[in-house]
Amino acid sequence: MLEAIGLTKNYGEVRALRSLDLQVKSGEIYCLLGANGAGKTTALNIFLGFVLATSGIARIDNINVSQDPIATRKRIAYIPETVTLYGALSGLENLDYFSKLSGIKHSAESLRRVLAQAGLAVEAYDRPLQGYSKGMRQKVGIAIAIARDAKVLLLDEPTSGLDPKASNEFSQLILAMAERGSAILMATHDLFRARETGSRIGIMRDGSLRKEFVAGEIGHRDLENEYLETMQEG
Amino acid sequence: MRSADILLSELTLLRREQIVPWVLVGLLLATIFAGFSGRMIIDEQRAGALGARDEARVLIDSLKQQAAAGSETACSPGAVAYSVLSMPVSKTATPLEGLAIGQGDLLPDTYRLSARGAHTFLGQTDPENSLRLVSGNFDVAFLVVWVLPLLVIGCLFDVVIGERERGVLSLALLAGVSAGRFIWHKWWTRFLLLAAVTTVSIVLAAWIQDPAWTATTAYVLAGWILTSIIYLALWCALALVVSTGAGSSEAAATRLAGAWLVFVILFPAVTNLIAGTVMPPPSRVELTATLREASEQADKAIAAERDRWFFDHPDLQGDMNRRAYYLSVARSEAGIEKIMAPLLEEFAQNARDQQRVIEIMKYLSPGTLTFRSLTSLSGSDGRQHAHFRDAVVAYHRDWREFFVTRLETDAPLTVEDYDRLPTFVAPQIDGRQLILSLSVPLLLMLALTCLLCLLGSRKLRSTHLIVGTYSPGRG
């Protein structure tokens, strides 16, 4: 579903990504851990087609991203760290708009079902987004991903700033989407959430993937130790 | 942190924000260009006035010599008054009038009058490019009234909100500096910088005018600087208040741009509209038709045997006696003037009425107030011209009387008469009086500035300043 082969990105002298090899299959949740500047967001931007790789290949559903970024974007759903959307439009209207942008038209009823699926309170559907909390906006972001029925989901620090309850609700939604067959790549600092949600975990540092684990085979404490050890490596 | 440290840091910041130094340099250069442009316009006018005066002097000297030699034309008061001599009269040059052209390019600074009716010279205008008149002048007054507020907005719109958005304000508080002190230092740095550049620019532009450095010039220059600095301070104070109350720097910029649009563009234009609607000027078209009718009737009444065309072809008058001819001309002109004078006075009265309306309404807009003050200082607001016009009309009466008396008593013009020709004395400008007349508007603007500063100070003490207003989306 989602593949990086020898993906490299240089910004002048700065090597943001060094030969990243990564594969996320359908139904998998791959959590990318790493400090700020490790290359997580750069990797996401390359998959999104916002940045051209210096070398290497990024593929979504076997389509080379650099050759056809529009086609690959149509197969991706993306949730950024801060879901801002359009404050003057309601949650329902935002969902409708982004669905149409992807070329998918839903009925009003169908859109409401998606919002319910995403866990948004009914009374908020028709309220302008500028009055939503961060968690509520996140839910609209997830609803957009659900509505698009995308096979690949890219998440950039999705639980940043969320309270534990909202964070937990978010994890449940992601797991449900993975069960439906989506390949999910999530960049995060949240070690706990990565262990709880992910199928596989990768730790990045200085643009390269240093370690990889199967989430079920490593405990929380061990994961933390591995992470700190990686960060302290020379 | 000491005040000097804050000021120094602010200056460094402003220097690094390359746009601010460039803007200030731009203002200086633009003012210099405006000064030169204004100077050239005024020089052209003065050269024309001087040339006309010199020419008239030469003609008078020549007529004097011819009179001494016994020339019939030179000794004929009628011929000299109505056919030969037209006397140019110019208004007093105002020091620094090139800084604010105002009405100066519309209203004539010189009238060429003869013994004929006042209607023959009061409507004189120079042929002009009307597109240029519509566009307005790029003079120093334009830069002060229109452009300076925009520079203030550019430099100060985010003086408070920008610091909050960048997170600097909370850091400054943690360092032990009060928000008020922190912001006021920033404000004062920017205001003083702008004020310094404005003052230097105005002084340079004034020096470019090459005025005679008299007490009046000093008063006028002082008035210019004072008015401009107070206007600048008002906009700076407004920027502070808006920046303190706005939710974002964009909102602050938008509101200030809106304020500029309202106070500098719309209010003055609406004031003009109201002045023209409440006090509509009399119709020039009807004046023309009335003049035509009056001329025709006067001719018919006074000289039933004489066709008007003799007036332009005195050589064809045939047997008609020259004195009798000019007597009939004088009576004809008197008859026309009797009808036209009240109509012309209606125009003058309307101009005075419009000025009164503007004098009242100018207080609604700092832009109008400042423009009126600056054009008043430069003598281009129409009021000084009105005094000049009234003096010309009075002089015209004396001029005509001089010749008509001699014509009626059949007294030929002598060499001594040429030495005794009435002299025009243009109304003088009292610089001190000018400044005093501006005291009320300037004090009002200053008071408003202080009020805004007080309001700004109060807002700076509010806790909302740091955290902003509640927004659920910020979680």
Added chain:
Amino acid sequence: MIIDIATKEFRQTMRDGRFRLAAVLFIMLTAVAFVTAALRYQSLSAERTRAQKEVASQWMEQGEKNPHSAAHYGQYAFRPALPLAFFDSGVQAFEGVSIWLEAHKRNYAAGRPADDMSPLARFGEISIAYILQVLLPLILLLIAYPSFAAERESGTLRQVMASGVTGGQLFLGKFVGLSASVLLLMLPIIGICFLVLGSTSGATWLAHAVFLSVLYLWFMALMLGLALLVSAVASTARVALLILLVIWALGNFVVPRIAADMGRLASPTPSADALLRAIEDDLAAGIDGETPAAKIEKRRRQLHALYKVSSDAELPINIQGVIFGIQDEISDVVYDRHFSALEAAIDRQVDIFETASILSPRMAVMLVSQEISGTSIGHQRQFADGAEGFRRELMKTLNRDITLNSRSGDNAYRSSAALWREAGEYRFFPERLGASIARCGAPLTVLVLWSFLIGALAWVAARHLGKLG
């Protein structure tokens, strides 16, 4: 896709408090401008029509008179208020409204309305054209500046691009959506203008109104394209706003003034005094190297030879009529020379203004709008030339009457109403739309260039919307 984006933009704009407030202010201002302009136009139109009729009847009813006396009495040409003057008053306030058509002299138009206006008239007149040229673009840039820049700052743009929409689709969609918002403000104004025009002058000026509508719609599209372009390339919404405000202020207030002043410096016009003296000198000097006296004497001898007489009294014609004709011939040439020089000086100033319009499309629109509304310098000149053409024919008729119907020395000769009727009265004929458009070559070219420039830059900017580096 584009329609979806446009619908969203339109909906968002309608809910934007700033747009609603701006729309209310806009409507109020336009209403005031409309009412005052319509009333003023009605009053001016009636006044000038009345005045023209009055001078025409004064001419016809002047009674028995020597034709040359009538020549000096002359007629008056009043510039009528053309129907579209209520929309764009152009330069009319600064041009004379009446020309005295008298013997031996070409007068320039007198009675400039601006001389009687308040000093604040130099701040600008709130006409409908001014609102569309200056205020509506400001509203436009205030609603358009955050279109891309704010979305980029908030991260929403990334989400939009991640949906698979292309930069071009997004740009076009926003353009269409915002255009719909602006049209909501513009179309009622255009509609009302058409109604007013139709009710006052029928279909005569319809083509002009259509041209003006297209012009202003084109201008709005340009301004919107520019605002979206700046929004697309600016790093933040704040920077986009500041850049657009600077462009707006420079283009509307600074560049026109500098251009006008530079024109004056480069190509000054003579003062009335200098012009008069130069004309007087040339009249005294004569034309073709002959003084007027010499020319008259030469013609006298030719006539004496032709009619085989030795004195004026023996001529079968009145030589005075011939002399008046010679004087008119000389004055026509001299006045043509000086008026052409004056017009050439003004034309050079206007050329500089037109060149400067490359920096400000608003200046180009202003020039075209004035031409089509019939309120430009070109129209004033057309009025003046038409009046002068009539004056010359009038003088020829009167001189011919003296020459053929009286004898030399017969100063008691009188003509009457028949001659005045033959000479005719002055009538104004507005020029055709094509002639007005022909004068718009330079400003229309500027607008085309701006369209290409904005289009090309927008295309490049749209392609880069989905890229970060």
